[in-house]
Amino acid sequence: MYDVLCVGFGPANIALAVALDELWPAARVKFVEREPAPSWQPAMMLDGADIQNHPSRDLVTPRNPRSRYTFTNYLHEHGRLFKHLNLPSHHPLRKEYAGYVKWVAETVPADVDYGQNVTAIRLAEADASTGAKPVEVLTADGRRYLGRSAVVAPGRSPYVPPVFEALPFPQAAHTSRFLPAIADLDRDFAGTLAVVGASQSAIEVILDLMGRFPAARIVNVMSGYGYRLKDTSPFSEEVYFPEFVDYYYRASEDGKQRLRDLLRPTNYSAADRDVIDTLYLKMYEDELDGRQRVTMRGNRLITAAHQDGAGVTLDLTERITGEQEQLTVDRVVLATGYRDLGTKGRTEQLPPLLREVAGVLAVDPETGLSVGFDYRVENSTAGRGAPPIYINGLCESTHGLGDAGSFSLLALRSQAIVDSLRQRLSAPEGATPATDLVGAASLAATR
Structure with a gap:
């Protein structure tokens, strides 16, 4: 005992x-x-x-x-x-x-x-x-x-959006299993990889894929317009002080929700400037070199995902125009949080x-x-x-x-x-x- x-x-x-x-x-x-x-x-x-x-x-x-x-x-x-x-x-x-x-x-x-x-x-x-x-x-x-x-x-627990739950590993893998999911691909891999999400982890994965598989195409699908800077103001960062725990714990449920909405960019759906700048510069340099390894699909909702042979086909809806499209990729990495x-x-x-x-x-x-x-x-x-x-x-x-x-x-x-x-x-x-x-x-x- x-x-x-x-x-x-x-x-x-x-x-x-x-x-x-x-x-x-x-x-x-x-x-x-x-x-x-x-x-x-x-x-x-x-x-x-x-x-x-x-x-x-x-x-x-x-x-x-x-x-x-x-x-x-x-x-x-x-x-x-x-x-x-x-x-x-x-x-x-x-x-x-x-x-x-x-x-x-x-x-x-x-x-x-x-x-x-x-x-x-x-x-x-x-x-x-x-x-x-x-x-x-x-x-x-x-x-x-x-x-x-x-x-x-x-x-x-990793958050896997419902549309991906039926897909097998490694065709669809959460970032918590990222390296095992790509371990079987060699450096000459020239297929298409989708990264879903707009977080720090999403950029880290894209940068890693660009270096690991230089010939691959990477498509970044996100529900927002583009990457947002993480709120790293020292005033906002005081949410990680012990005093804030006391303040938050004693707040009403409505108060807690308001605080979550206000402070979400300190940790979620945002990224640090260094990785954002690095990705933007690499994409710009690719353009100068006459190639496009990374494509952004912003403002997209993924309405369905199904296995298509050895790959995955995603049904996308543009949130502003309503335009619908399909995207077929070899693998999907889910930077969708927890x-x-x-x-x-x-x-x-x-x-x-x-x-x-x-x-x-x-x-x-x-x-x-x-x-x-x-x-x-x-x-x-x-x-x-x-x-x-x-x-x-x-x-x-x-x-x-x-x-x-x-x-x-x-x-x-x-x-x-x-x-x-x-x-x-x-x-x-x-x-x-x-x-x-x-x-x-x-x-x-x-x-």
Whole structure:
């Protein structure tokens, strides 16, 4: 019986492992991870791609700058600190940050079972002596884990538009599977590849395809007119401050929606200037050279997609003129983002792994899963006495953009979860933990 069962060992739960090591080393904790070894975004390790946040907003620095698990210390221990500080760039390369994440995962003294695909999270039978129901985690190869609590960090589900759901891999592949989807194509590939979307990832994929397959034709299909610059104003970037989490969490549902609409360009459907400028310049240079490798199809809705021999045919409708056309390509890369928790639009009501305990969790038909300020999923009436279950990294709808797959608040969120776990698991039977009354005080304490 573990004190805490943690599903997933990506950046969110790696940061949690560091917080547990530094704040609650006596806890009995088990991490269960699907992949055979620690990794971060392996399908998007593209040449020249960087991260989009300050490197010191890493797995631990905002919570404990003196920790040995900081990105700065990683550079120091690998003899790259001065060279990195001399780089002519604002952000680290994604490859280097992936190396940092892997280093922390391998260095922190966490008990991790790799290669274990979790198939179900349930409530086990009540303990005969205490009456408490432990969390039960089951894996595909028959392993069974029991815990007094659980922290679920499976990562957000890729959003695949309905018109593409029936298409096989690799004819249609989300960016989360980009490199495997093109692994069988050789450098002389001269076919046509479609990239759907207008995000940072879409441009990164196009630039990679241009360099990887010089003879290929690339068609970029997007619902908007063209690429928008990401809102990187320092005033807008304060949405990644801990104070904004408090502000957003306490806002009404209408207020949350207004904030989402206003602040969406800080993270979604937009791209950094460096990649936009690079793509535009490459397209211009191609024109000078008398060729056109990249074609833009803006203001297009994709109304159907079907397999056509070894390729894919897309039915497109121009949103302004209503003109309809067909586009046949060899493969489609979907830079269409990820699902959030919720009930409207590109959302899912709860993480798929929690479907078997949905009956004991509080779910609002309008807003979806009810999550406390300490990231604990609140229990329904039927779930009274159920063990605490936390969601780590999926709570943008309740906690704001800092939970939008960003590193910015990983360290502070981990502290909030550890503080709440300690209070709940050590509280006398029937007592109300302080986190129910005042929220995750550890976030506020960092101000």
